[in-house]
Amino acid sequence: MLRLQSGFELDYANIYNESCIQERDVNNFERAIQNVWRHTNILRSTGFEEGHVSKDGLPEPVLFYQLPYISEDGINTPAMLKRLYELRDYARHNIDTVVSVGIGGSYLGSKVIFDVQCGAFWNNLSTEERNGYPRMYFAGFNVDGDYLSGLIRTLEYQAQTKGSDYKVMLVITSKSGSTIEPMATL
């Protein structure tokens, strides 16, 4: 069992034993593991990794290590958090449905958070059960016309059911701005 000061615990008993990964396996991979550790530390401290480039071929920062921390010199500054809370409150009181349009690295973060926090059946809950928070759908991660028309029919149905003042917030995410799936969806 690994226990960190932060309270994080990793119980690896089921993978580190006689019938699974053993000490000699770890020893065989020692150089590779040390290499990963070294590069991980470079990433953590600089935000850059040699050879990691974006789709346009330019060096691309990898900043997700900063996500758990709120600080003035990171990506989650107190001001940024304040803006996010304001957006959350605005959406809670004004928006019926959010549609996230994006693919790959530009959508999986929000999809994971949605899945973890809201679960698979969030959109089936009533407004009261959702505490006023909007429904949320994901699009732009495929070029499937059936998926898109199904989503549009769903939004139209919700608009008709509500009767008036139905509001959708589109969240378009694309680093390059030229990815085919979100563009086709838009």
Ligand SMILES: O=P(O)(O)OC[C@H]1O[C@H](O)[C@H](O)[C@@H](O)[C@@H]1O
């Ligand atoms: O953020 P974008 O430029 O739209 O790119 C979104 C995604 O596009 C493709 O699927 C790439 O394989 C991914 O690595 C990238 O995250």
